[in-house]
Amino acid sequence: MTALRQAVREQAGPGLLLLLSTVLLLLAVGAGTGIGEMAIPIDTTFFAVTNRLGWSAVDLDPIHQSVIWDYRLSRSLVAACCGAGLALCGAILQSLLRNALAEPYVLGVSAGASTGAVGIIVLGLGAGSITISAGAFVGAFASFAFVALLSNGARGGAGKTILAGVAASQLFNALTSYIVSTSANAQQARDVMFWLLGSFGGVRWSEFQLILVVVIIGFCVCIYFARALDAFAFGDDAAASLGIPVRTVRIVLFGVTALMTATIVSMVGSIGFVGLVVPHAARFIVGPSHERLLPTCVVGGGIFMVLADIVSRVVLPQQVLPIGVVTALVGVPFFSVILYRTERAR
């Protein structure tokens, strides 16, 4: 592991690393498409994809065709995008806030999304014209706006932002509890819990298009500021002395991470752990430079989430585990190994 780290840091160019990890990501998506509850032969899986891409015209069972293309492939790709987006957000926030524990939900976005979703599920706000996802998105941004106002009013600073995020989370969690405890019935409370834990069950191709666009935009903005993020590691003053417009960069990057997180949370619920841990793992492999770190996070987060989704689908027969449960159960041992090895390497 240490040798690998040395080799990657010193010898492998960013190009080679990117190529290698992209191949790994494609393999993971391939596995996500091939593995599932229904036993589908591997050649059928292959032709189901090539058929829809127009590269082949093999006569297949329509149910197999549909499960592979409409269900598993779209789901794996959405999982990859969500993992990538969450890991990217985590890396950005850890750098901006100079806090190893920062993660995508530190801005209160997840709590706000929950309140929005619960408002739709339980109170029936919008009388069926607003989807749960739309409600969650509005809630996520309301919470982010609250954090932005609060931390700005308190004159910025990384510590203030984290505290504002904690306050927002507490406020919105309290609102959610209030709505659930005063209005929900048991079935609704169950729906809410299921929603909060996250699931890729409802996603299809239209979700993939949206999440792909959002994550690509997010990545482009973040990589554009990669060098500025490197400077943030030495503190705001140091960054300012290097000619970086600290305030502007911070506002833009907070905005982009809030957009990505809100989109992901409103689509698949709040999936923990990925945004916290993948950036640390990535830093361990490629070092702290953001030009390498951010692409590694994107690919690493994608691979991790696709694998976690496979586990969530196959571990219980005929049922799907909430993805958030799997990311933590799979992620913690994985992270423990990294922590342990990092200590030993020092």
Added chain:
Amino acid sequence: MGIIIASTLSANPASAAPTAYPLTLNNCGVDVTFEKAPERAIALGQNSAEIMLLLGLENHMAGTAFWPSRVLPELAKANEQVKLLSVESPSLEAILTERPDFVAAQLLNLLGPESKIAKREDFANLGIPSYVSPGVCATNHDSGDVHGARTDLWNMDLLYQEITELSQIFDVADRGQQVIADFKAREAALRQRVSGESQDLSIVFWFSSPSPADDAYLGGKNGASGFIADLLGGHNVMQTDVEWPTVSWEGIIATNPGVIVIAELDRNRWELDKPEAKIAFLKSDPAVSQLEAVKNGYIVTMDGQAMNPTIRTIYGAEQVADQLEELGLFK
């Protein structure tokens, strides 16, 4: 296929018209077409499954899922012939593995636009017709709430519509009309039993509570509980439109109910899910034990599933009526 339909028909001389395929129905705003009676139907939700079993369709069913409580005893034998996909929510792949030719669901979170399990288009794209309980789309339209807050008292009409439509889909319209006639007769018999001397019983329907210290989770006035109260010539003491109000014991004491109906639940999730625990609480709590209903012993048990608007509602009403009669509350 034709032979099977022909044989069921000849075995069962028709009083309702046999189904002419292709059959097109408008279900919750979606047109669904059936080329023939389904052979491998999937029932998502206990009520959908129990309706199919009541219609004698166990040989036409490929699987069931989502069972909050045990199957109705008289359907247990038929139900054993049908594969149980999951007591909880199944995955879409688990459903498709059974190669269904029809999917019927009780709730929108099992089959609906925001469902994490399946959307109607998933099946439509494969040429598989789907059906959602008309009762569910009715509440959803009114309030935007998946589980419903109703402004009017629930009744069995939407359930009868569901039974009629399912029986047409499977070309067992006769059987469907028999089931409905049976339910209607039982409804009428219940009304008959109480019509002599109405004393307008005030009833509280207690589903469960997480613990004795917590507020009680009750059946509301416009839901199935309200329907049962009305059928028995009484009224639900809860007067909010909320389908499942959560009320403090002080609030319940203030309504001074004449009869306390306690739900019998198969699950064991909350401390007061079991009827024995509920009775022990009613009799031991210093304030609640002073209620007239408790002092008189006017506590009756009912299958908790009857408090959900399902076919079980009528069974629950009968269960309560029998006990009220024993207590001498019907004359």
